[in-house]
Amino acid sequence: MVDIEKGIKAYSREGLAEFMKSAGMPAFRAKQIEQWLYQKGATSYDEMTNLSKGMREKLAEAAPLYSAEIDDRQVSCDGTRKYIVRYTDGCTAEMVAMPSGDRLTVCVSSQVGCAMACSFCATGKEGFTRNLLPGEIVEQVLIAQNDMGTRVSNVVIMGQGEPFLNYGNTLAALRFLNGKDGLNIGARHITVSTCGILDGIRAFGAEPEQFILAVSLHSAIQETRDTLMPRVKNQSLSALHRAIEEYQADCGRRVSLEYLLIKGFNDDDDHLQALIDFCEGISAHVNLLPLNNVPGSPFQPASKHRVDAFIRTLERAGVEATMRDSRGGDIAAACGQLKNQKR
Template sequence: MNNLLDYTLEDLQNWMKENNEAKFRAKQIYDWIYKNVWNFDDMRNIPGSLKEKLKVNFNINIPKVVAKRESEKDGTVKNLLEMSDGNVIECVIMKYKYGNSICVSTQVGCRMGCKFCASTLGGRIRNLTAGEILSEVLVSQKLIGERISNIVLMGSGEPFDNYDNVMKFLELVNSDNGLNIGQRHITLSTCGIVPKIYEMADNEMQITLAISLHATTDEKRKSIMPIANKYSIAEILKACDYYVEKTKRRMTFEYSLVNGVNDSEKDAHELADLLKGRLCHVNLIPINEIKENNFKKSRKNNIERFEKVLRNYGIEVTVRREMGSDIDAACGQLRRNYIEKH
């Protein structure tokens, strides 16, 4: 049975035509879905005969919230969602002055193997469909009773390892007939799958592309990110330059600061040398510590020194505000703890 959330309005209009139903019914059904009505029987202006057809052909797969943690520090909400097949994923709602952001997962687990990330422990189970990723946003909006205006694809999974479903998801959330979240309000984070950076650049989308760099040399990057064995930093930066040229959008480079691993003043100068002159922004991320490794968060003075070095080179830089540090904030932590208990 098909998940109706995987369908664009045009897809559903085509289905109506193929099944001898009026085209305008597709828009009516779409409107109900985005009003948080996910049971065909509750769609009041839909004829009974069409409802029966829909029940035979479609599900509206909205996940069940099986665990919820809310930060007492900043109001961040972390949800553990159970999908229709019993797999669990995480999403995080972050509240800012400019609106609500959501960090969504794109896969159940992850196979990229980054050493500092809890999401990759246990590997990738499967990809999420476009509609399943969309359902994270829908269920979260209903939970908080407020609109979500910004999306980051930075939860469990590597978005470019699930490229087609992620592109369909971006189409769905950007649609005027759906959530209508503008591309400039969406950030996609990748560990650096080079061919997909070029492919996305050729699509000339206006989302923000964020590269998880986390090291300044290939040797050091290989020690913490297995993807570095396939794509060098030079190859990634060349692809990023192409992306900027095609889209005219500023790149973001994410750099997780690990105490004694990649947070020295020398590392800061090397990063600045790599990025100077590029249209980019650096997001320094004090890591969330997890029990499965010995990585420790950088000391405050090291973070401040690192930031200062980059600023002295004229590179725009921010230190990511630590959201939900009291609620298993590290990506994959809540899911892993749940699995261990069940």
């Protein structure tokens, strides 16, 4: 069986420098390798022409360069493209590329599968297989960029998996995406979405980069949220609120609160008032999400009337709110639909 942890894409930037040192190679070579992997998208050491043949052979033996491939590719009527990416150990994950004007946003996965089992999400029904390595996360962006033929401007870690349960690898990937020797995408154009892992939220606020945090809330009433998101039912909404307060005390950045509007479940006036109350004392933007079709799900999307009522009432209460445009629903590429489903 392939040992992916031995491969070069298992290393963070700091880990890459330490590996080069331990292998008796000059430290500046780590920077060159980062450029080849995460700026130029090299898929073989043979492409790294500014390294000697002997060094390339040594690297191939000590830290193999495993590359992913597109297992399936679908194109939506709105231009969105969904990819199933197959890694060298046979595991697959999905990611989505969404063009809009001169921007290209790529939604990537941080894990193969997901352990969170959210009741509205197709990925959660598939279970968890493994964490993705830093290079495997970045590789998704490179694959989309090459296939679309245009530079990626925005990245959202909102695909399969809970990124804060793979915190170290996710953060290492963010730094390759953001770094000048990598894809050089601005930190404020990179968003990480979490179900609300408290330790991860606190740690993220202490990081020096200006990455954006999105928290999947979906209800500010405890019982409703516990039903929708059973794997975080052991934490209270008050604890989540405190973690966001601590995050903002550390970094001063606004948080996006993701709220999936479900007909007859979390779209009534009581849930609306609870959401307004939750936003008190924190700087938050409420990102309302349309419910996308998931086979076997009992949930239905809220009506346009309720969506409009949420937006108006939130804004009257001083809370900025928008409705996210759903993309790629016809190819099961929209939020909550990712489950490695081929054509």
